[in-house]
Amino acid sequence: MTKISILGSTGSIGQNCLEVISRSKNKWDVVGLSAGRNRELFRKQVTEFNPKIISLEREEDVAEFRREYPESSAEIFHGQEGAEAVARYDESDIVLSAITGINGLRPTLGAVQSGKRVALANKESLVVAGPLILETAERTGSQIIPVDSEHSGVFQCLAKEEKNHVKKVILTASGGPFFHVSAEEMKNKTLDEALNHPRWKMGKKVTIDSATLMNKGLELIEARWLFDLEPEQLDMLIHPQSIVHSLVEMRDGSVLAQLSPTDMKIPIQYALTYPDREEALLPSLDLSQVRALEFYEIDEKKFPLVKLAREALETGGSLPVVLNTANEVAVEAFIEGKIPFSDIAEIVTETVENHKTRKIGGLEEIFDIDRETKLKTRNLIDQR
Template sequence: MKTISILGSTGSIGRQTIEAAQHLSLRVAALAGNRNTALLEEQARRLRPALLAVWDESNAKDLRIALADTDVRVVSGMDGLMEAASLPEAEAVVTAVSGSVGLQPTLCAIREKKRICLANKETLVCAGELVMAEAAKQGAEILPVDSEHSAIFQCLDGHDPKEVKKLLLTASGGPFRGKKLQEVYYAAPEDAIAHPNWSMGAKISVDSATMMNKGLEFIEAMHLFGVTPEQIEVLIHPESVIHSMVEYTDGSVLAQCGTADMRLPIQYALTYPARMPSLAGSLDFAKLASLHFMAPDLENTPCLALAIDCAKRGGNLPAAMSAANELAVSRFLNRELPFGAIYECVAAALDSIDIVENPTLDALLETDRAAREAAAAFQA
């Protein structure tokens, strides 16, 4: 592995991917971002990619002017994002964009047979069957960057999938762990994004607070590892030391442990199957007083319960749920909805959607549009 592209380079995962890439002396061929043009310009000057993609054409025009003294080519929109994902010189693509916008670029990269370092969980939530089928057809690798899925991937490596009894998906519980939903119904955005263990972007931090993040990861795990919903168990683990586990049919349980540092799973996705010295620190087991595990309180985390239900029902429901959740979280961060209404908004959007049992890509994109429209119209 010598050259990579990074989609979502200005976000938390994207910035940490750049740190890992520089540590590994990898060349970055393409960068893609959304609105943070100042950081995109700084990254482009520092890394000198061949291509820089930004969502809005107006921002692209500004960046073309700002980078006129360089050889960096600036493109925009979905076409630009897909070009960044399929750049010939990149051997791997780190998909760290937020939301379902990552679906089509990921499919482009798969068709070019690139290694997909997947941090965009919505891609598999929305279209897991289509994406995994295309990856199998093209012979493209999909390696998880999420700490939980990276942990499961490592625990499964070298073992017969038929010997797996269940996956144990751990969750910190977020900033509102142990609280009743009514206690935090009107929580402020700044409280919801204050994660106790991980440094993450605003959207995923809110998803952690509602536990929707774990619901999305539940669905992602089904597709990545070819298991049924009944083979996945969510466990609250406040210390975030064990990142997830796999139980085998003989009763053995394998766990992956490590510090709460995303640079570790990012690097492993880039270097697999090799392990190399990383920027992440080491665990000091002598200083770990105790580790705790408990079942989630589904009554007070209705987003998690809703996601598990969508996982079991399948079809286009996971895509609708993910899209509606993106809108609901955005509205919460903009102080248009109270925290507790995020679930209500998503549930209402799902009620408005026509269910499609075996959706095509076009049907999933239409579901995404309709769910966003319904979530935007929701009144608490």
């Protein structure tokens, strides 16, 4: 049996992962689970999978959890340290990292430092600390397998290729809910409209990032570190059908593509079973039903965060941290109804433009920049 810990088990990726595991329970032993605030679902998961170590975001929820569920014998922790304890748990072989945002960084790095295989969904940790995570993985022998569908696609296309065969990697984007909407109409789109993604059912933060296309910008930076590519080797295209997840152009002119149904259970299962492939959990892809596979260029005027992410990708240093944090704060403010949709891009742009890029020394400096940027971005929001 393979022993697994799941960080962010109550989220969209976490639940999909538990569904994958549930179909072949004899192969998987869930030894660790970590969640945020959804105690009710977490309790159901703990009851079903009986992990040995668990963690919740807040101390008060741990106390409540103990009171509601005294029969649980799991060791229970809280906060970043708690999620990190689950990530580092001695017994686990694989850690699925699926906490949202920079909050996933410490636990992800903990899993990498412990030499685990990491099925990585938390793209933000690579955006803000790519070099640190990759250097650590090299030292500890930790294997990082992408869960993001686009990166899983690239990973599969590159499986048997030499690095110098690759000319270019193209990540596809569905275009989100506002692909067919004018820039003017997009300005005042509501939260419900922004959350109404045409193809994927995901957590709120990543769904809003898909509506601004910041998600694709973050994915470009993620791909740079995962596949050790130069910024100019990375590109993206809108592909509304979300069937082709990525394309890799080889130096001899061949273009490899990875196609699959639009369901995260496929890349999650692949990250867990790699290099094996298990039976699919879904009906086969029927291209005669899909019929057309379309591709469009991204309009960077309409989606300015894509251009900004590209700048951060090229500049590096502290800039991707600032970009990521400013975006997390602005998206949260939009979700809370404090700012209109169009302010997300404006606020992130202003925060990034006001930042003087510097080199990053290490993990604690990343968290310092994160704290500074949170304050500055919140001030900008309050001034509006």
